[in-house]
Amino acid sequence: MAAGVSAATDQERGGSPGIRPGPVAGSGSPARPGPVAGSGSAARSGPVPGSGSVTGTGPVVGPAIAPIGDDGALGAGAARPISSGRRRPRARDSFPHASRFRVATGLLVGLAIGALAIAATIATGGRRHAAPQIPWSQWSPPDGGALGAREIADYIAPFYRLSPVDQLAVVTVVNLESPSALQAAAASGSTAPGSGLVVAVRQDPSSSTLSLLGGNTIAYELCGIGGPNCAIGTGRPSTSRLLLLRREALELALYTFRYISATDNVVAILPPGHAVSNTTARLTRTPPSTVASSPGSTPIDVAVLFERRELAPLLSHPLVDTLPEQVPPTVAQMASAPEAGLVDQVTARGLFKVQQQTAPDGTRLIVLNPLPPS
Numbered sequence: 001m002a003a004g005v006s007a008a009t010d011q012e013r014g015g016s017p018g019i020r021p022g023p024v025a026g027s028g029s030p031a032r033p034g035p036v037a038g039s040g041s042a043a044r045s046g047p048v049p050g051s052g053s054v055t056g057t058g059p060v061v062g063p064a065i066a067p068i069g070d071d072g073a074l075g076a077g078a079a080r081p082i083s084s085g086r087r088r089p090r091a092r093d094s095f096p097h098a099s100r101f102r103v104a105t106g107l108l109v110g111l112a113i114g115a116l117a118i119a120a121t122i123a124t125g126g127r128r129h130a131a132p133q134i135p136w137s138q139w140s141p142p143d144g145g146a147l148g149a150r151e152i153a154d155y156i157a158p159f160y161r162l163s164p165v166d167q168l169a170v171v172t173v174v175n176l177e178s179p180s181a182l183q184a185a186a187a188s189g190s191t192a193p194g195s196g197l198v199v200a201v202r203q204d205p206s207s208s209t210l211s212l213l214g215g216n217t218i219a220y221e222l223c224g225i226g227g228p229n230c231a232i233g234t235g236r237p238s239t240s241r242l243l244l245l246r247r248e249a250l251e252l253a254l255y256t257f258r259y260i261s262a263t264d265n266v267v268a269i270l271p272p273g274h275a276v277s278n279t280t281a282r283l284t285r286t287p288p289s290t291v292a293s294s295p296g297s298t299p300i301d302v303a304v305l306f307e308r309r310e311l312a313p314l315l316s317h318p319l320v321d322t323l324p325e326q327v328p329p330t331v332a333q334m335a336s337a338p339e340a341g342l343v344d345q346v347t348a349r350g351l352f353k354v355q356q357q358t359a360p361d362g363t364r365l366i367v368l369n370p371l372p373p374s
Contacts, residue, residue, distance in 0.1 A: 215264025
């Protein structure tokens with residue numbers, strides 16, 4: 001037995017490469033298979049009886065055998081790992097629902113981006129909605145009551161001119177009595193309160209019946225300069241000049257309805273110097289200066305009546321949409337002004353022959369008699 005061991009040892013040391021010694025009989029250690037000659041790797045052998053190992057790729061059961069180093073000592077080299085034969089699970093197998101989570105995350109990100117876009121749109125729209133609107137006019141009266149009407153008259157009148165040095169008319173506010181106060185005084189049997197005028201309308205020109213103009217009314221009187229009885233003393237009367245006066249009356253009414261609260265009606269009494277035909281009762285195109293030589297016409301005073309409900313469409317838009325010039329046109333420019341047609345149409349419905357009368361109870365009346373459309 002000693003000789004066998006010695007021979008094996010000598011054979012190992014003798015430099016026979018690749019040949020491992022077989023097991024020593026009775027040593028109790030399992031036999032290690034030797035490597036295949038020239039392969040450079042250990043040969044795989046069948047199972048050793050009693051070792052408990054399984055052929056193929058199954059795990060080897062039993063003590064690990066340390067490799068023999070170059071010096072022939074057992075355990076001189078590092079132990080060589082033995083594969084267990086079981087594949088290591090892939091990383092994705094550790095998270096079987098990863099793809100679903102990625103899809104859900106993508107959907108959530110998309111929803112968040114959409115919500116931000118919608119919020120930005122709403123915020124932008126809200127800021128655009130809340131942006132300051134275009135003012136109705138560049139100027140407004142500081143006062144919103146009776147004093148405001150005087151401020152409107154003083155502001156508008158200087159812009160209307162016959163020439164660079166001649167103003168078309170001076171505008172004053174007529175002192176009016178409240179119809180409700182007048183009716184209350186009449187019901188109680190007392191005299192008419194105050195000394196103001198009351199506006200009355202004759203609906204039928206052929207009738208003597210008058211009706212008080214209901215609601216709150218503000219009246220303006222346009223008084224010419226340089227002529228008798230508020231007549232315009234410069235230039236000749238003409239249809240263009242009358243149209244310019246009607247434009248001024250319209251602007252007075254628009255400012256009043258816009259800024260003087262609770263105003264229902266505006267009356268603008270124009271300067272004298274107009275005439276109506278005796279046959280048609282319409283305003284004539286004949287200049288009043290020649291009325292004396294024209295027996296077919298009668299001189300009259302003209303007023304324009306405006307009601308809030310009729311001008312409501314114009315009040316809902318800036319003033320510049322109705323009267324586009326910052327400075328009103330002159331008499332010579334009025335006929336060709338862009339608003340000439342609108343001024344003629346709006347004011348034609350409210351043209352009245354105006355007269356002042358005294359009622360039996362002493363009330364002073366401004367009587368409006370309707371004129372046929374010219």
